[in-house]
Amino acid sequence: VSRFKIIESTLREGEQFANAFFDTETKIKIAKALDDFGVDYIELTSPAASEQSRKDCEAICKLGLKAKILTHIRCTMEDARIAVETGVDGLDVVIGTSHFLREFSHGKDMAYITKSAIEVINFIKSKGLEVRFSSEDSFRSDLVDLLSLYRTVDRVGVNRVGIADTVGCASPRQVYDLVRTLRGVVSCDIEIHLHDDTGCAIANAYCALEAGATHIDTSVIGIGERNGITSLGGLMARMIVADREYVTKKYNLHKLKELEDLVAEAVQVNTPFNNPITGFCAFTHKAGIHAKAILNNPSTYEIINPADFGLTRYVHFASRLTGWNAVKTRVGQLGLSMTDDQVKVVTQKIKALADVRPIAIDDADSIIRTFHLSLGGETK
Ligand code: HCA
Ligand code: CU
Numbered sequence: 173v174s175r176f177k178i179i180e181s182t183l184r185e186g187e188q189f190a191n192a193f194f195d196t197e198t199k200i201k202i203a204k205a206l207d208d209f210g211v212d213y214i215e216l217t218s219p220a221a222s223e224q225s226r227k228d229c230e231a232i233c234k235l236g237l238k239a240k241i242l243t244h245i246r247c248t249m250e251d252a253r254i255a256v257e258t259g260v261d262g263l264d265v266v267i268g269t270s271h272f273l274r275e276f277s278h279g280k281d282m283a284y285i286t287k288s289a290i291e292v293i294n295f296i297k298s299k300g301l302e303v304r305f306s307s308e309d310s311f312r313s314d315l316v317d318l319l320s321l322y323r324t325v326d327r328v329g330v331n332r333v334g335i336a337d338t339v340g341c342a343s344p345r346q347v348y349d350l351v352r353t354l355r356g357v358v359s360c361d362i363e364i365h366l367h368d369d370t371g372c373a374i375a376n377a378y379c380a381l382e383a384g385a386t387h388i389d390t391s392v393i394g395i396g397e398r399n400g401i402t403s404l405g406g407l408m409a410r411m412i413v414a415d416r417e418y419v420t421k422k423y424n425l426h427k428l429k430e431l432e433d434l435v436a437e438a439v440q441v442n443t444p445f446n447n448p449i450t451g452f453c454a455f456t457h458k459a460g461i462h463a464k465a466i467l468n469n470p471s472t473y474e475i476i477n478p479a480d481f482g483l484t485r486y487v488h489f490a491s492r493l494t495g496w497n498a499v500k501t502r503v504g505q506l507g508l509s510m511t512d513d514q515v516k517v518v519t520q521k522i523k524a525l526a527d528v529r530p531i532a533i534d535d536a537d538s539i540i541r542t543f544h545l546s547l548g549g550e551t552k
Contacts, residue, residue, distance in 0.1 A: 176387065176388055177212040178388055178390055179264075180391070180392075182206065186391040189400065191441060200235065207239045209404075210423045211423075212239060214240070216244070220245060220254050234259065242261065242263065246265075252292050256296065262303060266305075266306045266307070267280075269313040269317065270312040304334050306333065306336055307321065307334070309339060310336050310337065311335075311337050312339070319353070322354060326358035330360055331360060333362055335364050340372070340373070341370070343376075344372060364380040364388060367396065368394060368399050368400050374402055389402065392432055403447075404428075405428055405450055410448075413476065426481060450483075455483060457488060458488040458493055458494075460495020467498070492527050496512070499536075506537060506540060
Protein backbone atom coordinates (compact mmCIF):
# COMPACT_ATOMS: atom_id res chain seq x y z
CA VAL A 173 0.00 0.00 0.00
CA SER A 174 2.73 2.42 0.93
CA ARG A 175 5.06 2.42 -2.08
CA PHE A 176 2.75 4.60 -4.11
CA LYS A 177 3.63 7.39 -6.54
CA ILE A 178 1.69 10.56 -7.21
CA ILE A 179 0.75 11.74 -10.67
CA GLU A 180 -0.22 15.31 -9.89
CA SER A 181 -2.77 16.57 -12.36
CA THR A 182 -3.63 20.07 -11.12
CA LEU A 183 -2.17 21.40 -14.36
CA ARG A 184 -4.23 18.99 -16.51
CA GLU A 185 -7.38 17.71 -14.78
CA GLY A 186 -7.33 20.85 -12.63
CA GLU A 187 -7.44 23.03 -15.72
CA GLN A 188 -10.79 21.40 -16.48
CA PHE A 189 -12.21 22.86 -13.25
CA ALA A 190 -14.95 25.40 -13.92
CA ASN A 191 -13.04 28.34 -12.44
CA ALA A 192 -9.58 27.48 -13.75
CA PHE A 193 -7.62 29.68 -16.06
CA PHE A 194 -3.90 29.38 -15.52
CA ASP A 195 -1.66 31.82 -17.34
CA THR A 196 1.94 30.82 -18.00
CA GLU A 197 3.27 32.46 -14.87
CA THR A 198 0.68 30.78 -12.66
CA LYS A 199 1.36 27.38 -14.22
CA ILE A 200 5.06 27.79 -13.54
CA LYS A 201 4.42 28.81 -9.94
CA ILE A 202 2.18 25.82 -9.40
CA ALA A 203 4.63 23.43 -11.10
CA LYS A 204 7.46 24.66 -8.86
CA ALA A 205 5.32 24.39 -5.74
CA LEU A 206 4.31 20.84 -6.66
CA ASP A 207 7.96 20.00 -7.22
CA ASP A 208 8.91 21.46 -3.82
CA PHE A 209 6.21 19.37 -2.23
CA GLY A 210 7.82 16.32 -3.81
CA VAL A 211 5.24 14.85 -6.16
CA ASP A 212 6.65 12.16 -8.44
CA TYR A 213 5.04 13.34 -11.67
CA ILE A 214 3.42 16.53 -12.92
CA GLU A 215 0.83 16.01 -15.65
CA LEU A 216 0.15 18.87 -18.06
CA THR A 217 -2.66 19.71 -20.45
CA SER A 218 -2.23 18.32 -23.94
CA PRO A 219 -0.07 20.44 -26.24
CA ALA A 220 -2.65 19.62 -28.90
CA ALA A 221 -5.31 21.54 -26.94
CA SER A 222 -4.07 24.98 -27.95
CA GLU A 223 -0.98 26.83 -29.08
CA GLN A 224 -0.44 28.39 -25.64
CA SER A 225 -0.86 25.00 -23.96
CA ARG A 226 1.94 23.68 -26.15
CA LYS A 227 4.23 26.62 -25.31
CA ASP A 228 3.49 26.32 -21.58
CA CYS A 229 4.26 22.61 -21.71
CA GLU A 230 7.64 23.34 -23.28
CA ALA A 231 8.35 26.08 -20.74
CA ILE A 232 7.64 23.77 -17.79
CA CYS A 233 9.84 21.04 -19.28
CA LYS A 234 12.70 23.53 -19.34
CA LEU A 235 12.46 24.36 -15.63
CA GLY A 236 14.61 21.38 -14.72
CA LEU A 237 12.31 20.15 -11.95
CA LYS A 238 12.95 16.94 -10.02
CA ALA A 239 9.47 15.66 -10.82
CA LYS A 240 8.98 13.91 -14.15
CA ILE A 241 6.85 15.87 -16.58
CA LEU A 242 4.01 14.17 -18.40
CA THR A 243 1.44 15.38 -20.81
CA HIS A 244 -1.95 13.89 -21.46
CA ILE A 245 -3.14 13.05 -24.97
CA ARG A 246 -5.87 11.31 -26.88
CA CYS A 247 -4.88 8.02 -28.44
CA THR A 248 -4.06 9.42 -31.88
CA MET A 249 -0.85 9.71 -33.87
CA GLU A 250 -1.61 13.35 -34.48
CA ASP A 251 -1.58 14.20 -30.74
CA ALA A 252 1.38 11.91 -30.08
CA ARG A 253 3.50 13.57 -32.78
CA ILE A 254 2.95 17.02 -31.26
CA ALA A 255 3.50 15.81 -27.69
CA VAL A 256 6.82 13.99 -28.23
CA GLU A 257 8.39 17.24 -29.43
CA THR A 258 7.67 19.22 -26.24
CA GLY A 259 10.45 17.84 -24.06
CA VAL A 260 8.25 15.84 -21.69
CA ASP A 261 9.49 12.68 -19.96
CA GLY A 262 6.41 10.71 -20.84
CA LEU A 263 2.91 10.64 -22.24
CA ASP A 264 -0.36 9.62 -20.62
CA VAL A 265 -2.52 8.26 -23.42
CA VAL A 266 -6.26 7.84 -22.95
CA ILE A 267 -9.19 6.53 -24.97
CA GLY A 268 -12.83 6.01 -24.09
CA THR A 269 -13.90 2.37 -23.87
CA SER A 270 -17.38 2.45 -22.35
CA HIS A 271 -20.32 2.06 -24.71
CA PHE A 272 -21.27 5.66 -23.85
CA LEU A 273 -17.99 6.98 -25.17
CA ARG A 274 -17.80 4.56 -28.06
CA GLU A 275 -21.32 5.49 -29.21
CA PHE A 276 -21.69 9.13 -28.21
CA SER A 277 -18.11 10.42 -28.27
CA HIS A 278 -15.48 9.07 -30.66
CA GLY A 279 -17.56 6.34 -32.34
CA LYS A 280 -14.76 3.72 -32.60
CA ASP A 281 -15.02 -0.02 -31.93
CA MET A 282 -12.64 -2.15 -29.81
CA ALA A 283 -10.69 -3.45 -32.80
CA TYR A 284 -9.95 0.10 -33.91
CA ILE A 285 -9.07 1.15 -30.34
CA THR A 286 -6.63 -1.75 -29.99
CA LYS A 287 -4.99 -1.04 -33.33
CA SER A 288 -4.46 2.65 -32.64
CA ALA A 289 -3.26 1.93 -29.11
CA ILE A 290 -0.51 -0.33 -30.46
CA GLU A 291 0.55 2.19 -33.07
CA VAL A 292 0.63 5.15 -30.67
CA ILE A 293 2.45 3.21 -27.92
CA ASN A 294 5.12 1.94 -30.32
CA PHE A 295 5.66 5.43 -31.65
CA ILE A 296 6.10 6.93 -28.15
CA LYS A 297 8.47 4.15 -27.15
CA SER A 298 10.52 4.68 -30.29
CA LYS A 299 11.12 8.22 -29.03
CA GLY A 300 12.48 6.86 -25.76
CA LEU A 301 9.64 8.29 -23.66
CA GLU A 302 7.66 6.76 -20.82
CA VAL A 303 4.13 5.75 -21.81
CA ARG A 304 0.94 5.06 -19.93
CA PHE A 305 -2.16 3.73 -21.64
CA SER A 306 -5.55 4.23 -20.00
CA SER A 307 -9.13 3.57 -20.80
CA GLU A 308 -11.66 6.28 -19.98
CA ASP A 309 -14.86 5.45 -18.10
CA SER A 310 -13.30 2.09 -17.19
CA PHE A 311 -15.97 1.14 -14.68
CA ARG A 312 -18.72 1.25 -17.29
CA SER A 313 -16.68 -0.62 -19.88
CA ASP A 314 -17.03 -4.28 -20.78
CA LEU A 315 -14.65 -6.20 -18.49
CA VAL A 316 -13.63 -8.78 -21.08
CA ASP A 317 -12.88 -6.10 -23.69
CA LEU A 318 -10.99 -4.06 -21.15
CA LEU A 319 -8.79 -6.90 -19.93
CA SER A 320 -7.89 -8.03 -23.41
CA LEU A 321 -6.97 -4.47 -24.36
CA TYR A 322 -4.78 -4.10 -21.28
CA ARG A 323 -3.14 -7.48 -21.89
CA THR A 324 -2.26 -6.36 -25.41
CA VAL A 325 -0.75 -3.01 -24.39
CA ASP A 326 1.18 -4.68 -21.57
CA ARG A 327 2.76 -7.03 -24.15
CA VAL A 328 3.55 -4.08 -26.41
CA GLY A 329 5.49 -2.69 -23.47
CA VAL A 330 3.75 0.24 -21.76
CA ASN A 331 5.21 1.48 -18.47
CA ARG A 332 1.76 1.74 -16.90
CA VAL A 333 -1.84 1.06 -17.59
CA GLY A 334 -4.46 3.36 -16.16
CA ILE A 335 -7.99 2.91 -14.92
CA ALA A 336 -10.25 5.95 -14.83
CA ASP A 337 -13.48 6.42 -12.91
CA THR A 338 -14.41 9.25 -15.23
CA VAL A 339 -17.93 9.74 -13.88
CA GLY A 340 -17.19 8.99 -10.22
CA CYS A 341 -19.55 6.02 -10.10
CA ALA A 342 -17.27 3.40 -8.54
CA SER A 343 -17.56 2.19 -4.97
CA PRO A 344 -14.46 1.22 -2.98
CA ARG A 345 -15.26 -2.46 -3.40
CA GLN A 346 -15.66 -2.13 -7.17
CA VAL A 347 -12.32 -0.34 -7.33
CA TYR A 348 -10.67 -3.05 -5.31
CA ASP A 349 -12.12 -5.78 -7.52
CA LEU A 350 -11.16 -4.20 -10.85
CA VAL A 351 -7.61 -3.33 -9.80
CA ARG A 352 -7.15 -6.78 -8.28
CA THR A 353 -8.33 -8.44 -11.47
CA LEU A 354 -6.11 -6.22 -13.61
CA ARG A 355 -3.15 -6.95 -11.30
CA GLY A 356 -3.46 -10.59 -12.34
CA VAL A 357 -3.50 -9.73 -16.04
CA VAL A 358 -0.68 -7.19 -16.55
CA SER A 359 2.86 -7.04 -15.22
CA CYS A 360 3.37 -3.27 -15.65
CA ASP A 361 2.48 -0.60 -13.08
CA ILE A 362 -1.15 0.40 -12.52
CA GLU A 363 -2.36 3.98 -12.26
CA ILE A 364 -5.80 5.07 -11.11
CA HIS A 365 -7.77 8.26 -11.71
CA LEU A 366 -10.86 8.83 -9.60
CA HIS A 367 -13.59 11.43 -9.78
CA ASP A 368 -15.40 12.47 -6.63
CA ASP A 369 -19.04 12.71 -7.69
CA THR A 370 -20.15 10.41 -4.87
CA GLY A 371 -17.51 11.46 -2.34
CA CYS A 372 -15.44 8.26 -2.68
CA ALA A 373 -12.33 9.56 -4.43
CA ILE A 374 -9.97 9.28 -1.45
CA ALA A 375 -11.35 5.98 -0.19
CA ASN A 376 -11.23 4.60 -3.72
CA ALA A 377 -7.59 5.59 -4.09
CA TYR A 378 -6.77 3.75 -0.90
CA CYS A 379 -8.63 0.64 -2.06
CA ALA A 380 -6.79 0.76 -5.37
CA LEU A 381 -3.48 0.74 -3.51
CA GLU A 382 -4.62 -2.16 -1.36
CA ALA A 383 -5.44 -4.05 -4.55
CA GLY A 384 -2.04 -3.44 -6.13
CA ALA A 385 -2.19 -0.05 -7.86
CA THR A 386 1.11 1.83 -7.89
CA HIS A 387 0.26 5.36 -9.08
CA ILE A 388 -2.51 7.69 -7.91
CA ASP A 389 -3.75 10.74 -9.81
CA THR A 390 -4.40 13.78 -7.64
CA SER A 391 -5.04 17.47 -7.88
CA VAL A 392 -4.56 20.18 -5.28
CA ILE A 393 -7.77 20.59 -3.22
CA GLY A 394 -9.25 18.10 -5.70
CA ILE A 395 -10.04 20.50 -8.55
CA GLY A 396 -11.13 19.01 -11.89
CA GLU A 397 -14.17 18.40 -14.08
CA ARG A 398 -17.43 18.83 -12.11
CA ASN A 399 -16.51 18.48 -8.42
CA GLY A 400 -13.07 17.06 -9.18
CA ILE A 401 -10.86 14.11 -8.26
CA THR A 402 -8.84 12.67 -5.36
CA SER A 403 -7.22 15.61 -3.61
CA LEU A 404 -3.51 15.64 -2.89
CA GLY A 405 -4.05 16.70 0.72
CA GLY A 406 -6.78 14.13 1.27
CA LEU A 407 -4.52 11.40 -0.05
CA MET A 408 -1.74 12.59 2.27
CA ALA A 409 -4.14 12.43 5.22
CA ARG A 410 -5.20 8.90 4.32
CA MET A 411 -1.65 7.70 3.69
CA ILE A 412 0.06 9.27 6.70
CA VAL A 413 -2.26 7.23 8.86
CA ALA A 414 -1.33 4.11 6.90
CA ASP A 415 2.44 4.67 6.78
CA ARG A 416 3.71 7.80 8.52
CA GLU A 417 7.36 6.95 7.98
CA TYR A 418 7.11 6.72 4.18
CA VAL A 419 4.89 9.74 3.74
CA THR A 420 6.80 12.10 6.02
CA LYS A 421 10.15 11.15 4.46
CA LYS A 422 9.01 11.34 0.88
CA TYR A 423 6.85 14.45 0.82
CA ASN A 424 7.50 17.93 2.11
CA LEU A 425 4.28 18.03 4.10
CA HIS A 426 4.99 21.43 5.63
CA LYS A 427 4.42 22.89 2.17
CA LEU A 428 0.89 21.52 1.79
CA LYS A 429 -0.98 24.51 3.16
CA GLU A 430 0.99 26.98 1.04
CA LEU A 431 0.47 24.86 -2.07
CA GLU A 432 -3.27 24.64 -1.43
CA ASP A 433 -3.53 28.36 -0.78
CA LEU A 434 -1.72 29.06 -4.04
CA VAL A 435 -4.10 26.90 -6.08
CA ALA A 436 -7.23 28.00 -4.19
CA GLU A 437 -6.36 31.60 -4.91
CA ALA A 438 -5.58 30.88 -8.56
CA VAL A 439 -9.06 29.41 -9.06
CA GLN A 440 -10.77 31.77 -6.63
CA VAL A 441 -12.24 29.33 -4.19
CA ASN A 442 -11.88 28.93 -0.43
CA THR A 443 -10.44 25.77 1.01
CA PRO A 444 -13.51 23.87 2.28
CA PHE A 445 -14.05 23.94 6.07
CA ASN A 446 -13.99 20.15 6.14
CA ASN A 447 -10.87 19.75 4.02
CA PRO A 448 -8.57 17.07 5.45
CA ILE A 449 -5.65 18.65 7.33
CA THR A 450 -6.03 22.26 6.16
CA GLY A 451 -9.73 22.92 6.73
CA PHE A 452 -9.79 25.80 9.25
CA CYS A 453 -11.11 23.58 12.04
CA ALA A 454 -9.28 20.32 11.18
CA PHE A 455 -7.37 20.45 14.47
CA THR A 456 -9.81 22.42 16.63
CA HIS A 457 -11.18 20.62 19.68
CA LYS A 458 -14.30 21.98 21.25
CA ALA A 459 -16.22 19.83 23.69
CA GLY A 460 -14.93 20.04 27.26
CA ILE A 461 -14.42 16.29 27.44
CA HIS A 462 -12.37 16.32 24.22
CA ALA A 463 -10.36 19.32 25.31
CA LYS A 464 -9.40 17.72 28.60
CA ALA A 465 -8.16 14.54 26.95
CA ILE A 466 -6.37 16.40 24.14
CA LEU A 467 -4.51 18.47 26.70
CA ASN A 468 -3.42 15.29 28.44
CA ASN A 469 -2.55 13.39 25.27
CA PRO A 470 -3.41 14.68 21.77
CA SER A 471 -3.61 11.16 20.35
CA THR A 472 -6.80 10.62 22.32
CA TYR A 473 -8.78 12.56 19.72
CA GLU A 474 -6.29 13.12 16.90
CA ILE A 475 -5.22 10.50 14.37
CA ILE A 476 -2.99 12.97 12.51
CA ASN A 477 -0.39 15.11 14.23
CA PRO A 478 -0.77 18.69 12.92
CA ALA A 479 2.95 19.25 13.54
CA ASP A 480 3.72 16.81 10.68
CA PHE A 481 2.20 19.45 8.39
CA GLY A 482 3.67 22.42 10.21
CA LEU A 483 0.28 23.21 11.71
CA THR A 484 -0.95 23.57 15.28
CA ARG A 485 -3.97 22.34 17.15
CA TYR A 486 -6.39 24.67 18.82
CA VAL A 487 -8.37 23.95 21.94
CA HIS A 488 -11.60 25.90 21.76
CA PHE A 489 -12.63 27.39 25.09
CA ALA A 490 -15.05 30.18 24.18
CA SER A 491 -18.27 28.16 24.11
CA ARG A 492 -20.86 26.69 26.43
CA LEU A 493 -19.45 23.23 25.78
CA THR A 494 -16.10 24.16 27.27
CA GLY A 495 -14.70 22.62 30.43
CA TRP A 496 -12.41 23.85 33.15
CA ASN A 497 -9.33 22.09 31.80
CA ALA A 498 -9.52 24.08 28.57
CA VAL A 499 -10.10 27.29 30.50
CA LYS A 500 -7.20 26.50 32.81
CA THR A 501 -4.91 26.22 29.77
CA ARG A 502 -6.18 29.57 28.51
CA VAL A 503 -5.60 31.18 31.89
CA GLY A 504 -2.01 29.99 31.66
CA GLN A 505 -1.66 31.32 28.09
CA LEU A 506 -2.83 34.73 29.34
CA GLY A 507 -0.09 34.64 31.96
CA LEU A 508 -2.51 34.60 34.89
CA SER A 509 -2.59 32.25 37.81
CA MET A 510 -5.62 30.80 39.55
CA THR A 511 -6.38 27.82 41.70
CA ASP A 512 -8.38 25.01 40.13
CA ASP A 513 -11.42 26.06 42.15
CA GLN A 514 -11.15 29.60 40.81
CA VAL A 515 -10.81 28.28 37.26
CA LYS A 516 -14.01 26.27 37.82
CA VAL A 517 -15.84 29.41 38.91
CA VAL A 518 -14.71 31.45 35.90
CA THR A 519 -15.58 28.52 33.61
CA GLN A 520 -19.17 28.77 34.85
CA LYS A 521 -19.17 32.49 34.03
CA ILE A 522 -17.99 31.79 30.47
CA LYS A 523 -20.63 29.11 30.04
CA ALA A 524 -23.33 31.42 31.37
CA LEU A 525 -22.60 34.10 28.79
CA ALA A 526 -22.13 31.54 26.01
CA ASP A 527 -25.58 30.17 26.84
CA VAL A 528 -27.07 33.52 25.88
CA ARG A 529 -25.13 34.26 22.71
CA PRO A 530 -22.18 33.02 20.67
CA ILE A 531 -19.02 34.40 22.21
CA ALA A 532 -15.64 35.25 20.76
CA ILE A 533 -12.25 34.49 22.21
CA ASP A 534 -12.02 38.13 23.29
CA ASP A 535 -15.26 37.81 25.26
CA ALA A 536 -14.01 34.78 27.11
CA ASP A 537 -10.63 36.40 27.71
CA SER A 538 -12.21 39.47 29.20
CA ILE A 539 -14.36 37.36 31.52
CA ILE A 540 -11.17 35.63 32.66
CA ARG A 541 -9.31 38.92 33.14
CA THR A 542 -12.17 40.63 34.99
CA PHE A 543 -12.55 37.65 37.28
CA HIS A 544 -8.83 37.59 37.90
CA LEU A 545 -8.86 41.29 38.88
CA SER A 546 -11.78 40.72 41.24
CA LEU A 547 -9.67 38.19 43.07
CA GLY A 548 -7.77 41.21 44.34
CA GLY A 549 -4.96 39.82 46.42
CA GLU A 550 -4.10 37.12 43.88
CA THR A 551 -1.14 38.06 41.74
CA LYS A 552 0.09 36.63 38.48
C1 HCA B 1 -11.66 13.26 -18.98
C2 HCA B 1 -10.50 12.31 -19.08
C3 HCA B 1 -9.99 11.80 -17.79
C4 HCA B 1 -8.75 10.98 -18.10
C5 HCA B 1 -8.14 10.25 -16.99
C6 HCA B 1 -6.80 9.67 -17.27
C7 HCA B 1 -11.05 10.93 -17.08
O1 HCA B 1 -11.43 14.44 -18.67
O2 HCA B 1 -12.75 12.84 -19.26
O3 HCA B 1 -6.29 9.79 -18.39
O4 HCA B 1 -6.22 9.08 -16.35
O5 HCA B 1 -11.51 11.28 -16.02
O6 HCA B 1 -11.39 9.91 -17.66
O7 HCA B 1 -9.67 12.87 -16.91
CU1 CU C 1 -10.65 12.99 -15.06
